[in-house]
Amino acid sequence: MANEMSTALDKIKALVADYPGYDILNSFSVDFTEKIPASGGVFPAGLVEISRKRDILGNVTVTCQYNFGLYYVFEKSPGDDTGATINADWVMDFQEWIQEQSAKGLAPAFGDEPWKERITAQNGALFTADEEGTATYMVQLGFRFIKHFDKGV
Amino acid sequence: MWSPVGKRVEDSSTEYDWSEETKNDILGATYTQLKKPVITQTFDPCELDSGDAAQVKLWNQSIKDQDIAAMAANDMLIVHFYAGTANTAVFAERYSACAVKPSSLGGEGGGAIGMPIDVTYGGTRTVGTASISDGVVTFSA
Secondary structure, eight states, rough: OHHHHHHHHHHHHHHEEEHHGGGGOSSEEEEESSSSSEEEEEEEEEEEEEEEETTTOEEEEEEEEEEEEEEEEEEEOTTTTHHHHHHHHHHHHHHHHHHHHTTTTTOOOOOGGGOEEEEEEEEEEEEEOTTTTEEEEEEEEEEEEEEEEEEOO | OOOOOOOOOOOOOEEEEOOOOEEEOTTSSSSEEOOOOEEEEEEOOOOTTOHHHHHHHHHHIIIIIOOOOHHHHHEEEEEEEEEOOOOOEEEEEEEEEEEHHHHHHHOTSSSSOOEEEEEEOSSSEEEEEEEEETTEEEEEO
């Protein structure tokens, strides 16, 4: 399971790195975000089993979802409406880009039926802002996929 | 070699039509006549899967070749896993000429292609036992 999760993490990091706006980030970590502007991090939030079905031969089909939180730290001084707008635009554009990748089937596959997979990036919002001129934004990432476990006869 | 039918099918039952005919005579007695059953079974939804050998064979003979003679002459085995000695000698019945026909082909956008099939078990019925070892089913009359 550890290998599977790290493989999934690798795929997610690669997907996020493909975003055209990714180059504004100086660093991108796992389970950690530096409190300096232009840094980001992905925080795994676990695997959720959505459903489990068994066919008449004993094979099992499981629908799962990986959840992740993406945190981005940008510059934003208190009252800086221009900076806030730029940051919000970046976050919204990122979510739309993820949606496009998923809808067009360009995102990496996690399960056995790639054509049924659904990747969502949603609820992007300002998470915290401080007096030192940094703001942290958070986007929730979800990867829903299907896996088959064949029993045989 | 026997290949299982029903991959990704979550619910399927054999249906028995006994051609039941019941009469009441003029004295009030009830008589019922039964005939040998016509056994049918529907596998729905049945998503296309290239790794499903039985489904590939059925797709070839019906969708690709429309070979109606072959479609009506499939050799099929019903294995009753719940009856007998598990894995080594469970009750099984073989039907030498079964009609297997897809009822549709397609499905919703973005989903797998479905090919639900209807089976009518027919031909010579041979009863016996089946053993299962390493995924291989062996029938003994």
